[in-house]
Amino acid sequence: MTLTTPVSTGAVASSHRTGEGPGRRRKGGVPFFMVVPAALVFGLFALLPLAGVVGLSFMEWDGLGTPTWAGLSQWAGVLSNPVTLDAMRLTVVFVVVSFVFQAPISLLLGVFMAGRQRNRALLAVLSFLPLVFSSAAVGIAFKALLDPNFGLSSVLPTGWLGGNLLGDPDRALYIVIFVVGWSFVPFHALLYQAGVRQIPAALYEAATLDGATTFQLFRFVTIPQLRYTIITSSTLMLVGSLTYFDLIFVLTGGGPGSATRILPLDMYLTGFRSYTMGAASAIGVILAAVGLAMSLLLNRLSGSGRMESQQAGL
Amino acid sequence: MRRKVNVLGGLAAWLWLAITVVPIYYIVVTSLRKQSAYFAEGPLSIPSAPTLDAYRLVFENEFVRYFANSLIVTLASVLVTLIVSLMASYYLVRSTTPGAARMLRLFLLGLAIPIQATIIPVYYMIVKLGLYDSLPALILPSIAFSIPISVLIIVNFLRDIPGELFESMRVDGATDWRILRSLALPLTRPALMTVGVYVGLNVWNSFLFPLILTQSSSVRVLPLSLWTYQGQFAVNVPAVLAAVTLSAVPVLAAYVVGRRQLVSGLTAGFGK
Numbered sequence A: 001m002t003l004t005t006p007v008s009t010g011a012v013a014s015s016h017r018t019g020e021g022p023g024r025r026r027k028g029g030v031p032f033f034m035v036v037p038a039a040l041v042f043g044l045f046a047l048l049p050l051a052g053v054v055g056l057s058f059m060e061w062d063g064l065g066t067p068t069w070a071g072l073s074q075w076a077g078v079l080s081n082p083v084t085l086d087a088m089r090l091t092v093v094f095v096v097v098s099f100v101f102q103a104p105i106s107l108l109l110g111v112f113m114a115g116r117q118r119n120r121a122l123l124a125v126l127s128f129l130p131l132v133f134s135s136a137a138v139g140i141a142f143k144a145l146l147d148p149n150f151g152l153s154s155v156l157p158t159g160w161l162g163g164n165l166l167g168d169p170d171r172a173l174y175i176v177i178f179v180v181g182w183s184f185v186p187f188h189a190l191l192y193q194a195g196v197r198q199i200p201a202a203l204y205e206a207a208t209l210d211g212a213t214t215f216q217l218f219r220f221v222t223i224p225q226l227r228y229t230i231i232t233s234s235t236l237m238l239v240g241s242l243t244y245f246d247l248i249f250v251l252t253g254g255g256p257g258s259a260t261r262i263l264p265l266d267m268y269l270t271g272f273r274s275y276t277m278g279a280a281s282a283i284g285v286i287l288a289a290v291g292l293a294m295s296l297l298l299n300r301l302s303g304s305g306r307m308e309s310q311q312a313g314l
Numbered sequence B: 001m002r003r004k005v006n007v008l009g010g011l012a013a014w015l016w017l018a019i020t021v022v023p024i025y026y027i028v029v030t031s032l033r034k035q036s037a038y039f040a041e042g043p044l045s046i047p048s049a050p051t052l053d054a055y056r057l058v059f060e061n062e063f064v065r066y067f068a069n070s071l072i073v074t075l076a077s078v079l080v081t082l083i084v085s086l087m088a089s090y091y092l093v094r095s096t097t098p099g100a101a102r103m104l105r106l107f108l109l110g111l112a113i114p115i116q117a118t119i120i121p122v123y124y125m126i127v128k129l130g131l132y133d134s135l136p137a138l139i140l141p142s143i144a145f146s147i148p149i150s151v152l153i154i155v156n157f158l159r160d161i162p163g164e165l166f167e168s169m170r171v172d173g174a175t176d177w178r179i180l181r182s183l184a185l186p187l188t189r190p191a192l193m194t195v196g197v198y199v200g201l202n203v204w205n206s207f208l209f210p211l212i213l214t215q216s217s218s219v220r221v222l223p224l225s226l227w228t229y230q231g232q233f234a235v236n237v238p239a240v241l242a243a244v245t246l247s248a249v250p251v252l253a254a255y256v257v258g259r260r261q262l263v264s265g266l267t268a269g270f271g272k
Helices: A009-015 A022-026 A032-056 A072-082 A080-112 A120-131 A133-143 A172-197 A201-209 A214-225 A227-242 A246-251 A263-274 A277-301 B009-031 B035-040 B053-060 B062-094 B099-110 B115-128 B137-158 B163-170 B175-185 B189-205 B208-213 B223-231 B239-258 B257-267
Strands: none
Touching: A022 A263, A032 A277, A032 B062, A032 B099, A032 B115, A032 B137, A072 A080, A072 A277, A080 A172, A080 A214, A080 A263, A080 A277, A080 B009, A120 A133, A120 A172, A120 B009, A120 B239, A133 A172, A133 A246, A133 B009, A133 B223, A133 B239, A172 A227, A172 A246, A172 B257, A201 A214, A214 A227, A227 A277, A246 A263, A246 B223, A263 A277, A263 B115, A263 B163, A277 B099, B009 B239, B035 B239, B053 B062, B053 B239, B062 B099, B062 B137, B062 B175, B062 B189, B062 B223, B062 B239, B099 B115, B099 B137, B115 B137, B115 B208, B137 B175, B137 B189, B137 B208, B163 B175, B189 B239, B189 B257, B208 B223, B223 B239, B239 B257
16 A cells, blocks of 8 residues: 555554555654544543633623523623722732742752752752642641631731731732742742752863852853753743632632632632633633743743753753 | 852751741641640640541541542543553654644643633533533543643653664564554653653642532542531631641652652653
8 A cells, every 4th residue: 555645644544554665654654543542632621621711701601501692791891890800910919929939939949959968858858848738738727827816826926927817908919929839839949959950060160160159150050051940940830820729719719808819719709609601711711811822932932942852951 | 079058048948948847847736636725725836635536537527538539530540641642642753744743732732721711611511521520520631631741741752762663663563552562661661650740749639620520529539628628627627637637648658659750750841
């Protein structure tokens, strides 16, 4: 059997036993059916919902009956709803402050853990510990810890850190940002630790021979060499906090009032509490669009070859 | 040559360590208190009369069932993800048709899709498929959202295997299944372990899918059970924190047993 051009997938699949020419084998001689199960599940439960959420944002649906066409009314409603507009503002604050809080700590901690200090093993084990808790567990634990009557407030100084931290609309969002940081810094520190370990020791030796100080080593060797790690970690941090749900849902439920109601929570509450799935889908579309745009932008920054090979950066 | 001590990093590291450890200490000591002692003693004091009452209460309230559900969902998701991703990666790396390259890009696009944004259509589909409130309702979407990262990691590994190895097996008359089993599988084992750890942890900890796609306590998984314990035990904070502690034990055990694998699993695919 001879393969004709253009190569149809069916022809490839049926030819894999009979096509004998070695050259032809190399050209697409792998059976297509190998990719089918993954493509099917991924397409059905990830790609199709992505299209579906766009469709549902033009529908009216209470979550039980049948969705009916509603045109742009859901979008008009969402974009004029003060709660959702405030959720967008809160989300920007949440994403930016989370990043400013987590990134430097993760970098310093990771660089430190990769060094040769005494006690490093102990430090690495202990700082890993938050990773063994699920987000739900972290949310519940901190809710108890920050309880105004029986929690840490009896130990903490009064003033900005005193009183009912989670019940105060002015401070709740920053407390949430702190707890999210507590939970996620260890993961990013691990990324940086892994990144630092791949920096050739010769670079440090050369710089040291040239008389570089510790700070100069950090600034002119470590930071530039960690370029890809910084971009990867930042992408995960920014896109991650954009879509952050579990921990805040458990910790504050979006409250007090709507002080911590960031977009993913707003979407959940709009959809599964108020049963307006169309409006919730419109919020979902906004989330997906911003998330995709941020990923693509950061990926562009990292160079287009990034996805092609892990070796690209070396 | 020894690197110089990083003073700035060190200070931040030790300060952060204190912040890390205090809440964990609090969780554990509080779970060992009597309910009455919780109201009387300071939050960070050593329990005056440590007790396992809270743990007994949690076990009497279906903890083992939730644990088993989590285990089933996680194992099924990881196993299927590994098999279908390895097969797909084999095609995506070895096929030279333009369609394969486009398909790889489509899979990688999935890395940027926020799960939250798609939850409403997923809910709709699961209801329509008659899977609502069942374990498969959790397994199928978990696999779908695990495939992009798995394919990325496995493809990167398969690419580094010289094409001659595949060709020579072919010439010897091996089928694709045989090549997959005897060549691709052993050589990508580190990648598969990494994917297994990473996907396993994500599925084990997942909260949103169970919250939206299940309802009955018979299909409840561990993270969601923590939330329901919180309502159930209302003022019994030691019991809630005992459940939190217990929920961390499996991951902690995995860390103790396979520390190297777990850490590389968490960082692989994202490293430089």
